[in-house]
Amino acid sequence: MPSPGSSRPVLTRALESPLVTSKSSTGIGRLIRDARMQRGLTHSQVAEALALEPSVLRDIEMGARSVDLDEIARIAAALQDPSLAPVGRTMHLRIKGPTTLSGSIDVRSSKNAAVALLCASLLNKGRTTLEGIARIEEVNRILEVLESIGVQVTWSADKSELELIRPETLDLASLDVEAARRTRSVIMFLGPLLHLLPEFRLPYAGGCDLGTRTVTPHLQALQFFGLNVKATDGWYNAAVRETDGGVRHITLTERGDTVTENVLMAAALYPGTTVIRNASPNYMVQDLCFFLEALGVTLEGIGSTTLTVTGAEEISADVRVAPSEDPIEAMSLITAAVVTKSELTVRRAPIEFLEIELAILGDMGLQYDLSQEYPAANGRTRLVDITVHPSTLRAAQDKIHPMPFPGLNIDNLPFFAVIAAEAEGRTLIHDWVYENRAIHLLELGKLGARTTLLDPHRLVVEGPTNWRSQEIVCPPALRPAVCLLLSSMAARGVTVLRDVYVINRGYEDLANRLNRLGADIQVFYD
Numbered sequence: 022m023p024s025p026g027s028s029r030p031v032l033t034r035a036l037e038s039p040l041v042t043s044k045s046s047t048g049i050g051r052l053i054r055d056a057r058m059q060r061g062l063t064h065s066q067v068a069e070a071l072a073l074e075p076s077v078l079r080d081i082e083m084g085a086r087s088v089d090l091d092e093i094a095r096i097a098a099a100l101q102d103p104s105l106a107p108v109g110r111t112m113h114l115r116i117k118g119p120t121t122l123s124g125s126i127d128v129r130s131s132k133n134a135a136v137a138l139l140c141a142s143l144l145n146k147g148r149t150t151l152e153g154i155a156r157i158e159e160v161n162r163i164l165e166v167l168e169s170i171g172v173q174v175t176w177s178a179d180k181s182e183l184e185l186i187r188p189e190t191l192d193l194a195s196l197d198v199e200a201a202r203r204t205r206s207v208i209m210f211l212g213p214l215l216h217l218l219p220e221f222r223l224p225y226a227g228g229c230d231l232g233t234r235t236v237t238p239h240l241q242a243l244q245f246f247g248l249n250v251k252a253t254d255g256w257y258n259a260a261v262r263e264t265d266g267g268v269r270h271i272t273l274t275e276r277g278d279t280v281t282e283n284v285l286m287a288a289a290l291y292p293g294t295t296v297i298r299n300a301s302p303n304y305m306v307q308d309l310c311f312f313l314e315a316l317g318v319t320l321e322g323i324g325s326t327t328l329t330v331t332g333a334e335e336i337s338a339d340v341r342v343a344p345s346e347d348p349i350e351a352m353s354l355i356t357a358a359v360v361t362k363s364e365l366t367v368r369r370a371p372i373e374f375l376e377i378e379l380a381i382l383g384d385m386g387l388q389y390d391l392s393q394e395y396p397a398a399n400g401r402t403r404l405v406d407i408t409v410h411p412s413t414l415r416a417a418q419d420k421i422h423p424m425p426f427p428g429l430n431i432d433n434l435p436f437f438a439v440i441a442a443e444a445e446g447r448t449l450i451h452d453w454v455y456e457n458r459a460i461h462l463l464e465l466g467k468l469g470a471r472t473t474l475l476d477p478h479r480l481v482v483e484g485p486t487n488w489r490s491q492e493i494v495c496p497p498a499l500r501p502a503v504c505l506l507l508s509s510m511a512a513r514g515v516t517v518l519r520d521v522y523v524i525n526r527g528y529e530d531l532a533n534r535l536n537r538l539g540a541d542i543q544v545f546y547d
């Protein structure tokens with residue numbers, strides 16, 4: 022796997038030479054100060070972690086003292102901020118267990134809505150402001166791609182807002198191919214670009230290594246908008262022909278999230294009506310619908326499997342939207358509480374997208390309370406605080422399997438392997454969707470879980486588990502990697518989890534946030 026810092030922004034560029042100039046020292050110092058302040062840490066707290074005098078850290082922040090690459094790596098580790106890490110260094114975690122967590126934690130906004138909104142910002146000639154976007158590697162990669170084609174990208178000083186302004190003409194020839202290949206989301210450029218360019222090419226989509234992931238439904242559906250794609254040598258070569266107006270009826274061959282988003286984006290700049298059947302009503306699709314509404318697109322059926330879209334010839338609006346909280350992060354944090362047998366409140370959980378998960382957990386014996394519902398910043402998504410109590414769990418009676426929304430979310434399925442490992446008895450987990458994700462979960466065996474793979478899609482987990490520490494390299498799949506991190510908090514001893522780029526792809530500052538709840542996780546680079 023490539024190193025996490027391969028497309029590292031400002032600091033890396035400033036540090037191309039270990040002989041840091043006084044000018045770049047000032048820039049580096051400012052980045053360190055910003056990262057420290059964003060984490061709410063004092064000079065003394067960070068200096069203590071680095072075994073430095075606070076005055077030395079102050080000098081570094083003011084640019085009065087230069088730092089070399091090793092020192093930068095230590096500071097990045099102390100601040101647990103991967104964006105500070107020098108290029109070529111790989112981030113790892115050292116987790117000391119067993120841990121009991123306590124307190125409460127807010128769920129951050131979702132990776133999957135963030136990437137959809139970033140791609141959709143290409144539709145808008147005006148200024149798009151996104152509030153509360155998670156600072157994760159997947160977002161960084163899409164931003165690198167957008168910047169490379171000419172989009173003006175500006176974070177506010179505290180990183181709570183992100184502003185995007187598209188140029189009149191996009192420079193696809195300069196597209197950052199390396200960044201694009203590291204995400205699945207770049208496929209969602211097809212929908213907006215087909216209105217902006219008569220011909221273009223995009224590199225094959227990446228993302229988690231979960232076995233073959235089809236893009237055929239995207240290509241079939243976008244043909245209705247005149248898009249014709251030939252895939253050769255790692256590239257989608259797209260040509261767009263004129264199409265007749267009128268009402269378009271598109272039935273998706275799969276109820277996929279990103280395919281629904283692609284068709285929505287294509288329909289948004291089509292000045293007629295498009296009816297999408299078998300659309301995904303999942304959380305990221307709903308966030309995209311709210312964004313399109315803010316852009317002036319008319320939508321009916323949000324949250325259902327039939328979406329009717331009336332698009333516009335041109336979109337030019339100054340808009341400000343906030344994507345909602347991530348149900349998958351909420352499920353990850355519930356799992357953290359379960360595996361460490363802790364009492365924990367997971368605040369700002371989008372309940373509509375967790376109901377089945379909670380019903381299954383309730384059947385397994387999990388004790389939890391829900392607060393009153395309250396609205397997310399978008400005014401639409403319903404949030405609750407979930408307090409999880411230490412509970413004695415039993416295996417689920419029936420197999421646990423995902424379904425397109427409204428079913429158990431496929432990205433939440435891996436967490437049930439960890440929870441099943443805590444429960445008394447045998448649980449069958451059936452991942453019919455992905456070819457490889459269940460295989461990656463076998464890594465839990467290294468931490469002591471008793472897992473048996475019946476075939477690539479069916480995993481039996483037998484609990485309860487006496488978790489033990491281990492040195493493990495992250496599998497190339499986000500959720501299984503996070504499952505290892507969460508389980509290692511319950512393991513006696515020190516677990517080393519190597520190369521956690523894949524976790525940083527979807528979770529902001531996870532180690533630090535778990536530490537605030539009582540975990541003992543250190544970041545280090547080599």
Ligand SMILES: CC(=O)N[C@H]1[C@@H](OP(=O)(O)OP(=O)(O)OC[C@H]2O[C@@H](n3ccc(=O)[nH]c3=O)[C@H](O)[C@@H]2O)O[C@H](CO)[C@@H](O)[C@@H]1O
Nearest residue numbers: 133136206234235275276277278279280305425431432454
């Ligand atoms: C950026 C983003 O938003 N990524 C999410 C999105 O990926 P994405 O939308 O790319 O998901 P895929 O298109 O890969 O679909 C997932 C898998 O489900 C299969 N499938 C899907 C629907 C269906 O009705 N029948 C069917 O067989 C597909 O063939 C594929 O193998 O949705 C996935 C499934 O929720 C999530 O894991 C990803 O986190």
Ligand SMILES: C=C(OP(=O)(O)O)C(=O)O
Nearest residue numbers: 205228229432499500527
């Ligand atoms: C599979 C996932 O993401 P992606 O579609 O970005 O690979 C995920 O979020 O678990």
